[in-house]
Amino acid sequence: MAEQLSSTKLDWDVLQEERQAVLASWETGNEVDLEEAVQFHHELPPEKNFARKLTQAKNAGLTLAQPRAGVADLRSHVELLRYLSTEGEADLLPTTIDSYTRQNRYEEAQRGLDESRKEGRSLLNGFPAVNHGVANCRILIEELDLPLQVRHGTPDARLLAEITLAAGFTAFEGGGISYNIPYAKNVPLEESIRAWQYVDRLVGYYAEHGVIINREPFGPLTGTLVAPCISHSVAVIEAVLAAKQGVKSLTLGYGQCGNLIQDVAAVQTLPVLAQEYLEREGITDVELTTVFHQWMGGFPNDEPRAFGVISLGGVTAALSKATKVIVKTPHEALGIPTKEANAAGIRATKQLLNMLRDQVFPECSQLKEEREIILTETRQILDKTLELGEGDFALGAVRAFQAGVIDVPFAPSVYNAGRTMPARDNNGAVRFLNWGSLPFSKEIQEFHKAKLAERARYEERTPGFQFVIDDIYAIGKGMLVGRPR
Amino acid sequence: MAEQLSSTKLDWDVLQEERQAVLASWETGNEVDLEEAVQFHHELPPEKNFARKLTQAKNAGLTLAQPRAGVADLRSHVELLRYLSTEGEADLLPTTIDSYTRQNRYEEAQRGLDESRKEGRSLLNGFPAVNHGVANCRILIEELDLPLQVRHGTPDARLLAEITLAAGFTAFEGGGISYNIPYAKNVPLEESIRAWQYVDRLVGYYAEHGVIINREPFGPLTGTLVAPCISHSVAVIEAVLAAKQGVKSLTLGYGQCGNLIQDVAAVQTLPVLAQEYLEREGITDVELTTVFHQWMGGFPNDEPRAFGVISLGGVTAALSKATKVIVKTPHEALGIPTKEANAAGIRATKQLLNMLRDQVFPECSQLKEEREIILTETRQILDKTLELGEGDFALGAVRAFQAGVIDVPFAPSVYNAGRTMPARDNNGAVRFLNWGSLPFSKEIQEFHKAKLAERARYEERTPGFQFVIDDIYAIGKGMLVGRPR
Amino acid sequence: MNGKTLVLGVIGSDVHAVGNKILEIALKEAGFNVVNLGVLVSQKEFVEAAIETSADAVLVSSLYGHAEIDCRGLREAFVEAGLGDIILYIGGYLVVGNQPWEETKAKFEALGFDRVYPPNTLPEDFIPQLRADLGLEG
Amino acid sequence: MNGKTLVLGVIGSDVHAVGNKILEIALKEAGFNVVNLGVLVSQKEFVEAAIETSADAVLVSSLYGHAEIDCRGLREAFVEAGLGDIILYIGGYLVVGNQPWEETKAKFEALGFDRVYPPNTLPEDFIPQLRADLGLEG
């Protein structure tokens, strides 16, 4: 990884040395046999292909529901996923990876796995796929009837991708920015972006051999007051980076903010922007779909109130016609959900998706304005990023984060500037009290100022950090805008 | 009740003979002392006045949440309501009356009450307020901190009104049409309308003595595919009839149909139409508010799915800025809810009301069109009704029902024509497959035809009664539009 | 038409009319001769209608929770009228609240009902049993 | 400033940063000298920071469910470093899933924590106790 970072397609042959090192980094790596894996994918029934199911949903104008779920033990994980498909009526299945694996700490993951088996309950917060290895993971693919995706939060997911894709997973979440900035403290962006170029190149290899694997940049980032322009910028950059490595099926994500119009506008603009910047790079053969995440920040403890939050997400997903929705559970504020609570969240959501499947959020001037704002802000960020990167998004992303031109609120990474201060306006839309070094035009700056001044007037207090604190606690306390107590 | 029915204000003095007979019809009638009652109301803390709380909410642009609830025994009922106010966070409280009382069968109600006490569980589906009498009912008013409303379904509610209003209730649901057609089989409309003029005149008497009691025509009627024009027509007629007897605070109701735009348009047009027809009668001093009922038809058995339905109602209520919302519970399809389930329904709803309190459904062309449709249809019905009634809504209502000019689907009453056939269009809005004798213009008729033809094409079947059956089961089965299986 | 006559109605002070209308349609479609008394039907009306129409079975609905009270003595009334072994079904929300189904079922069997159905029973869920009880094949 | 120094951090492979930032702000507002190590903090880093800053108490957060594994030996590491009786708090989502709180609390007390706080503890819920444990009045 010595050369200057660029978005150019990695040379497959040159990559082989690195692949050998990656596969050697944990014992299960030697189970990977790419040729055999391609063969296995070709023999999978088409209903088990994630990308295909997304395309069908998109064409039919439907929104699919997908939970998050993962436990340490293989058999328990199969049972959990089966339950979510039969009792939860999930349309798509996940495999959420534990946090040790996400930090490449396979030894600790092994310890957690062993102890989980001993105690008969999961001590890990997810499924340690690397430790399980290719043959074991394949049992998931074989025993379950729905397409499966790997969901995690791993800055360096090269080995995880090698193993799970060889096992037959047909979708893989993450990206060099979205799985670093919110999920790491000390990993340089150059490193994670490069590691994810490897992953995307691997997916590209499968594509070259007729196997379409879906890739999904992680939209919500820190899940906490992330304005659409921030997550859209990251999504578009990761989309371009992935496409350049040969990825053909991309699902772009956005985490619910809570203002219905802003959320619908966000879902609508996401593929527009991606399309635009992909076309600038001359890329036109990528299938774009969207994913809406039900509220990713702090939840209310109370289950009925949690159902309310989940349902608003379901309504928004359906009315915005996102291709899929990632579902929260009524246990969100209590801990990793039981399978029953997880299934309950999906069923509440599906009731709404079904009831609203024939309805669309109506076109109107507010929606148009909100779209314009998002488009303008995101373009300002992306164009500046390209400028910093001398036309290259990989390089540009690194420099943009350095400069605070992209800046994710509440992110743990030292490579994130952390200078912005997001807060809700008087209608609950997420705006900026302080935009740090986001390259906003005078006009956009005035817009944010005016929006927060309006809230300040209404609340009879001066705009400031107290807005942010109150907004962080608000949904957990049953509100959207954190009004003064 | 021999004279020809008219909407003229009843002469209070002339009414006294009838009042004596009503009060003598069950022993607790002799507890009513109007002068003392007025005094009691004047001494009530203002926060306990229902009308006042509605006006405040309307002015603040807030939507209040109110459950339904009633059990046989007094102490159990107090505890139930207290629970709903503290644990459920209800804004307004109900007292739902049992079905024997609704049919003036006080002896059967007494039997149910006695057995309920013996068995330690409620054998009645509500609170038999007449049997409890004034002094007992007053315990409710005194022990609870929120305003209380009587909710029932009684064609002849004269005694119930005398007793509960004397006890200190400050709101009373129902009307001569809305509590007859869906709630009776053989009661002539002349009778129920006249009985409700008595109730309204009594409320007018209180108003003359400075006590404002809120009246609420029952909006949802049979709760099953009732198009807005039908329920709006009934609501406006009952509003005019009530106002003519001196009622000063009126809350007009509408039951969710499920298409968001149709529902928002319905809530928005309801006060517009009432205002319009009240003004035609020269009445301008009535305070109008609105109530949105969460889906009143068959519910899904599954609680998470029921939460989904409840939540869609909460979203619609908040975005349409109804003054209050009547809340369903996750037990709706299981039986009368436990207090916990009832509170859960309220809390899920309140989470949404709070999260959306600063958001409004945006103005847009579809919404405007839908409002126009509702306004036009309702005016066509009301104008024809007035024509049939020779300018009088009381007489007109009787003749309109006779002629099928107003016609409530699925109503049990023999005085309802039952010739219409409602069904959902391709977006889930309730339209007419067959409008029976509703006095629709050619244009409106074509509109409905076109809408259902669109659905028929989409579903590749001929429009017909199977639409209706499928639509009736649809929400219970997790859908809105009853697509062919 | 399968030659069998059913009396249908919602007992007591109950006005839930939707299920009753749907049942009428479904039973007619299934070939029965249906005499629908609608809502708010008294015990007396059920018995009289059964006599008048020589009904083969009586299908009682109760949705509103008072069936426990409303159905006491119904079987006895049929016995008195000389129709002691007429087939009696009941369905709907038979008690107030969501009580254990086995208890509710036993309670109504003790009241003399031949078959007792839980809430949300669909026509296709019970018509086969009804046909069997009436000696119609398949 | 009340003269007391606190070391703050999220232990193990845990990256939940929002609560950590809010805690820092709230504790500073309450007058403490706060040394915030952020997320992904190892046992070693906690001990070293406590030594370097002569901390009066260490506040460990764990949100992601692995605290059971991550906290083993933490008290012992402080003992080894000669800080055996430093005040140790922990708060967050300490186990995977929603387990009975009394068991979880006992488990972490056994691991050597002086105070153990359940999920969703607000700053105002524990700062009075912290002040008391540090001998600050009121």
Ligand code: B12
């Ligand atoms: C619509 C409705 C109303 C409408 C009825 C309009 C009308 N006139 O028809 C209105 C709003 C007026 C109303 C009023 C009341 N209702 Co109501 N209502 C409902 C609701 C939402 C749907 C009923 C419906 O139409 N379902 C659709 C039809 C197709 O299904 P169905 O009626 O269940 O019938 C089917 C089956 O049950 C079965 N079936 C029925 N009978 C029989 C008989 C036999 C032999 C068999 C085999 C099968 C069978 O076949 C039918 C067709 O599939 C139900 C709850 C629910 N299900 O979601 C409550 C419900 C039935 N109502 C209830 C109550 C209590 C009332 C009220 C007392 C008000 C109150 N306290 O809340 C009043 C009663 C008025 C009165 N005197 O009867 C309760 C009953 C509770 C209980 N038993 O514990 C319910 C369950 C709601 C609840 N959870 O509290 N109601």
Ligand code: B12
């Ligand atoms: C936002 C969020 C995220 C964001 C975090 C972004 C970031 N970098 O900060 C993202 C999306 C990246 C994320 C990722 C994950 N998350 Co997360 N996340 C949440 C969520 C929704 C809100 C957390 C939050 O910010 N709350 C707001 C702040 C202000 O509150 P707080 O963090 O609880 O902190 C307060 C108190 O707890 C207390 N407190 C905290 N520490 C201490 C210490 C002491 C001594 C005291 C006294 C008090 C105290 O004071 C704080 C201020 O009031 C919670 C669920 C919820 N609460 O609704 C789940 C949750 C914490 N996450 C969880 C999990 C499992 C994960 C993942 C493993 C993914 C997965 N399997 O689902 C990864 C883990 C990544 C990693 N390696 O750590 C679980 C933990 C489950 C468990 N323990 O059983 C939760 C509970 C969700 C759930 N129900 O499954 N998550």
